[in-house]
Amino acid sequence: MHISDGILSGPVLAVGFVGTAIIAGLTLRKMDIEEIPKVSVITAVFFVASLIHVPIGPSSVHLILNGLVGVVLGWRAFPAVLLGIILQAILFGHGGVSVIGVNTLMMGGGALAGYGLWQLRHFVSMGRKEVIFGALAGGGAVLVSGLILSLALVTTGEQFNVMAGAVLLAHIPIIIVEAFVVGAAAGFLARVRPQILAGGNTTPLADRTPA
Amino acid sequence: MPLDIDRFAHVMSPLQRWDPRVKLASLGVLVICISLVKTVPVGVMALMSALVLVALASLPSSFILQGVKWVLVFLLPFLLIMPLSYPGEPAFHMLGLPFAWEGFRLAVLIVIKALAIVLCAYAMFGSSRFDISMIALQHLKCPKIIVQMLLFTYRYVFVFLAEMQRMDVAMRARGFVKRADRRTMQVMGDFVGTLLVRSFERTERIYKAMLSKGYQGEFHTMVVFKADGKDMVKAVLVISGAVLLLGMDLAGMFKIAEQGWY
Numbered sequence: 001m002h003i004s005d006g007i008l009s010g011p012v013l014a015v016g017f018v019g020t021a022i023i024a025g026l027t028l029r030k031m032d033i034e035e036i037p038k039v040s041v042i043t044a045v046f047f048v049a050s051l052i053h054v055p056i057g058p059s060s061v062h063l064i065l066n067g068l069v070g071v072v073l074g075w076r077a078f079p080a081v082l083l084g085i086i087l088q089a090i091l092f093g094h095g096g097v098s099v100i101g102v103n104t105l106m107m108g109g110g111a112l113a114g115y116g117l118w119q120l121r122h123f124v125s126m127g128r129k130e131v132i133f134g135a136l137a138g139g140g141a142v143l144v145s146g147l148i149l150s151l152a153l154v155t156t157g158e159q160f161n162v163m164a165g166a167v168l169l170a171h172i173p174i175i176i177v178e179a180f181v182v183g184a185a186a187g188f189l190a191r192v193r194p195q196i197l198a199g200g201n202t203t204p205l206a207d208r209t210p211a
Numbered sequence: 212m213p214l215d216i217d218r219f220a221h222v223m224s225p226l227q228r229w230d231p232r233v234k235l236a237s238l239g240v241l242v243i244c245i246s247l248v249k250t251v252p253v254g255v256m257a258l259m260s261a262l263v264l265v266a267l268a269s270l271p272s273s274f275i276l277q278g279v280k281w282v283l284v285f286l287l288p289f290l291l292i293m294p295l296s297y298p299g300e301p302a303f304h305m306l307g308l309p310f311a312w313e314g315f316r317l318a319v320l321i322v323i324k325a326l327a328i329v330l331c332a333y334a335m336f337g338s339s340r341f342d343i344s345m346i347a348l349q350h351l352k353c354p355k356i357i358v359q360m361l362l363f364t365y366r367y368v369f370v371f372l373a374e375m376q377r378m379d380v381a382m383r384a385r386g387f388v389k390r391a392d393r394r395t396m397q398v399m400g401d402f403v404g405t406l407l408v409r410s411f412e413r414t415e416r417i418y419k420a421m422l423s424k425g426y427q428g429e430f431h432t433m434v435v436f437k438a439d440g441k442d443m444v445k446a447v448l449v450i451s452g453a454v455l456l457l458g459m460d461l462a463g464m465f466k467i468a469e470q471g472w473y
Contacts, residue, residue: 004325006324006328007289033426033428037418042414091214091216098245180396
């Protein structure tokens with residue numbers, strides 16, 4: 001889900017760019033040279049994976065996976081989403097150049113929320129908790145993104161109130177799909193290669209070597 | 212969907228010859244001005260200017276249409292919902308719902324502006340090689356780290372796209388059919404997980420290969436930019452056009468014409 005050019009007001013667009021710059025600055029801190037290629041390559045995977053379509057009822061939705069970005073990259077999820085949004089704007093023209101800021105706040109905010117939910121698993125002890133908290137992160141990330149999108153529409157003007165409601169409704173099936181898919185992916189990674197998952201140990205992505 | 216936006220960067224045209232730094236900066240100003248337009252007639256003028264730019268870049272229309280198609284699909288709900296949900300006095304009722312011209316005007320404006328900006332993006336990034344556009348962005352004070360990561364990500368998008376397509380073929384060859392059920396979602400989750408595991412191993416090899424080629428956190432480029440008088444003339448033309456559009460819009464030159472329209 002993303003918003004297109006030409007809808008939001010100037011101030012909302014400006015807030016998007018400023019907010020994105022600040023959060024990107026914070027989440028890019030202490031990035032060493034080893035992390036640059038690794039985070040970028042993982043971003044490419046997510047970019048490609050978001051082209052996957054999953055059937056839902058008579059129609060289909062494409063995966064968003066911003067929750068899984070948070071689960072895998074932790075704080076670095078925000079710059080990863082920023083890269084994805086910029087590429088989307090440049091390569092497809094959907095999304096759009098003037099809304100890069102707003103879209104990054106929306107999807108990246110969701111990704112960080114997903115990471116937060118994912119981290120809650122440390123307070124719980126049960127079997128297969130990665131699936132449960134992966135699902136929470138996957139669904140929660142899309143929910144937060146949908147809420148930010150609605151907020152952007154409502155603050156642009158009251159004529160968008162109904163549209164904002166419609167947008168939230170349209171997010172419900174996506175939240176369900178994302179919860180299942182991200183839950184499954186997190187469970188799979190926990191079984192197969194747990195060191196890919198963020199926040200499980202103290203070593204950052206760069207220092208983790210494949211077994 | 213075409214991923215190689217720079218497929219036609221080799222075609223010679225006034226936009227391709229334009230210094231990428233000056234081009235991105237000038238068209239960036241135009242995009243900002245278009246996104247602030249509030250009246251339909253000025254929006255239409257912006258759309259026409261964008262069409263002229265794309266024509267100047269001599270990009271094939273089939274190439275552009277592929278991208279524009281998706282923008283229209285995304286914006287269709289606005290055309291349907293906005294006129295029927297605009298607060299205030301409705302002009303008439305359609306299927307029992309209040310239809311407001313102001314909502315319709317707003318929806319039309321949104322579609323026109325979105326199309327204009329998308330076309331500008333094609334003119335910006337379709338007329339130079341991707342890597343050159345990125346280096347130009349760096350010259351325009353876009354943070355180095357972001358530019359470097361963008362170049363990396365773009366490079367590997369194609370690798371993983373091919374990988375994903377191979378995996379997809381393999382899955383279908385074994386009889387997997389996507390359905391709207393839980394099992395499909397489970398399989399897609401495993402699919403994404405597998406893709407991540409494979410790429411994670413690859414990142415390690417990529418990093419080591421880069422280290423052995425002397426990578427120290429910097430990209431070096433042999434691209435040299437040179438802007439001459441012609442580049443500047445183009446910049447002045449585009450920027451004054453952009454300011455003119457926004458000026459006409461702010462001055463409300465078409466307010467009256469627009470009010471008479473409905």
